[in-house]
Amino acid sequence: DAGVIQSPRHEVTEMGQEVTLRCKPISGHDYLFWYRQTMMRGLELLIYFNNNVPIDDSGMPEDRFSAKMPNASFSTLKIQPSEPRDSAVYFCASSPGTGWVTLHFGNGTRLTVT
């Protein structure tokens, strides 16, 4: 089991640029989550999917953020245009979704917007 795979590990971009973060969940997991971690706000749930369908996106901060899951093995989180306050570590996690939830996290993408 390769675990949850995120790419890139680090992303540095200039304000106004489009940023795309990628995630491959664990095979067979029905749920996929995107979290953001900052010093000020801790871990925040941005959005989660069940069987590729977005269930709750109430944590997405603004229309600049969008997430897709075109198939069971791939998801993207896009920020367009990016702003310095978007700088954070973005985590993807997946869960088998049977009964209770145990999250399996990727190693995160550290985003720096200058």
Next chain:
Amino acid sequence: AQSVTQLGSHVSVSEGALVLLRCNYSSSVPPYLFWYVQYPNQGLQLLLKYTTGATLVKGINGFEAEFKKSETSFHLTKPSAHMSDAAEYFCAVASGGYQKVTFGTGTKLQVIP
């Protein structure tokens, strides 16, 4: 609504001493409770979880936690700290649909030789 409060953003203990990390939860329905650990530059890993049944839960690396409904607490303990325990620890709660997990702000554990 659900939430967790972790008391103390930083805790220091000597190697071999008791580790106690505090967590209180708020939930309008019976909660599922979790402790996760995060090592530098890594994602979070599950330490232990409480769903139903026995209120004393044992996890990996010698950690355990006790669900106390009357105190709305789920404190994490380990009898003897090891240098490798230095990390950040997150308490978390899931309720309602059980898929939406809310994390606490984390406690950084420092182990002093």
